[in-house]
Amino acid sequence: MADLEKRAKRYPTDLTDTEWEIIRPFLPEPPKRGRKPSTDLREVLNALRYLARSGGGWRMLPKDFPPWQTVYWWFRRFVRRLLFRTIHDVALMLDREREAREQSPSAAVVDSQSVKAPSAPSGGGYDAGKRIKGRKRHIAVDTDGRLLMVNLTTADISDSAGAQEIVSAIRRRWPWLKHLFGDGAYDRTKLLDAAALRDFTIEIIRRSDDVSGFKVLPRRWVVERTFGWMTRWRRLVRDYEKRLDVSEAMIHLAMASNLLRRLTP
Numbered sequence: 001m002a003d004l005e006k007r008a009k010r011y012p013t014d015l016t017d018t019e020w021e022i023i024r025p026f027l028p029e030p031p032k033r034g035r036k037p038s039t040d041l042r043e044v045l046n047a048l049r050y051l052a053r054s055g056g057g058w059r060m061l062p063k064d065f066p067p068w069q070t071v072y073w074w075f076r077r078f079v080r081r082l083l084f085r086t087i088h089d090v091a092l093m094l095d096r097e098r099e100a101r102e103q104s105p106s107a108a109v110v111d112s113q114s115v116k117a118p119s120a121p122s123g124g125g126y127d128a129g130k131r132i133k134g135r136k137r138h139i140a141v142d143t144d145g146r147l148l149m150v151n152l153t154t155a156d157i158s159d160s161a162g163a164q165e166i167v168s169a170i171r172r173r174w175p176w177l178k179h180l181f182g183d184g185a186y187d188r189t190k191l192l193d194a195a196a197l198r199d200f201t202i203e204i205i206r207r208s209d210d211v212s213g214f215k216v217l218p219r220r221w222v223v224e225r226t227f228g229w230m231t232r233w234r235r236l237v238r239d240y241e242k243r244l245d246v247s248e249a250m251i252h253l254a255m256a257s258n259l260l261r262r263l264t265p
Contacts, residue, residue, distance in 0.1 A: 010064065013049040013257070015042060018264040022094075026087055028077075039070055047071045052254050055234025079249045088256035089173065092146050095259050105142040107179040108170070110163050110186065111223040113137045113230075114155045117239035124239075125156030135239045135247070138162030140170055140180070143219070145226045147255045148174055152244045160188035167195050181205055181219040229258060 015023070020042055027041050047065035051058070058068045065071065078084060093103040114127040117134035124134040138151040138159065151165045163186055171177055180186075180195065180202045187204045195202045205220050230236045233254040241247040 011046070011050050013053045014046045015049070016264055019260045022091070022260060022263070023087055026083060026090075028081070039066055039074065041074070044071050044074045048075055048253060049257055052233050052235040052250055052257075055237065075249075076246075079245055084249045084252040084256060088147070088252040088259065091256050091259035091263060092142075092148075095146065095262055096142075098263065099144075102176065104174045104176040105148065106176050107143055107181065108140040108148055108174075108177055109143065109181045109219050109223045110138070110140045110166060111183065111220070111227075112139070112159045112162055112185075113227050115237070115239050117155075117241075119240055119242045120154075121242070125154030127155035130155075136162060137251070138166060139223065139226065140166050141223050141226045143222060145222045145229070146259065147226060147251070148177075150248055150251055152239075152247055158188075159185040160191040164191055164194050167191070167198060167200055171198065179203065183220060230254060 023045065024042075030036055043066055047061055047068075048071065050056075050065070051061065051071075058072055061068045061071060096103055096105070114130045114132040114136045115134050116132060117124040120135055125136075126133045127136065132155055134155050136153050136155045136157055138153065140148045140150075142148055149166055149170045151162050151169075153162050153165075159182075163180075163182070167180070178200060180200055182202060182204060184204060184206050186202060192202055205217055207217065230251065233250075235250055236254055239247050241250065
């Protein structure tokens with residue numbers, strides 16, 4: 001009865017049995033020698049998802065999860081193994097297959113978001129356009145809004161400079177990608193030259209001066225919706241992490257959770 005009560009779904013972020021079956025093959029195997037670990041990794045992942053969705057601190061984890069020190073130790077180990085990015089990419093490919101699409105997309109939409117980062121060294125950089133001191137998230141998403149890649153910088157880095165890092169690295173993860181959509185901030189010579197060198201085509205989607213008021217622009221609304229999905233996870237409303245790899249892992253943890261829910265009934 002104790003095991004059944006422990007497995008009972010306590011929080012909306014807890015893994016379902018189907019989600020656990022997808023994730024379990026990617027988790028580290030217990031050592032063949034020595035004492036077997038007593039920590040339930042499913043409970044660790046439940047705690048991490050709860051933490052990301054609720055926005056609480058490590059020491060504020062509820063008592064029905066493992067001790068926060070244990071959860072944090074496993075989290076750092078998962079970050080070093082790129083576990084959350086791996087789970088996210090596999091879930092993304094499965095979700096594209098579910099919609100009868102190729103696993104690797106051929107087009108992506110790029111944009112950036114500046115967020116406050118109170119724990120960043122020196123508070124991060126200052127984005128004069130958004131009047132925000134912190135970090136900037138440069139992301140690329142497929143045409144349905146699934147996150148393909150994220151590049152974290154200080155907020156004073158321009159959109160085009162952050163996109164150059166994405167252009168130089170994204171094809172190693174998504175080899176068939178060739179077409180990029182972006183707004184006027186990406187119409188810069190260095191970025192266009194770097195894209196042409198790697199056989200990318202960048203299409204700039206601009207606002208029309210003839211239309212007054214709000215108007216949904218093709219392609220660009222997709223990436224804005226992705227930012228909305230991200231900020232539903234309260235840990236991502238601001239960047240509370242000191243390290244960039246930890247911040248990126250939190251983003252992949254949240255977005256992978258969204259994809260897993262779409263894959264499971």
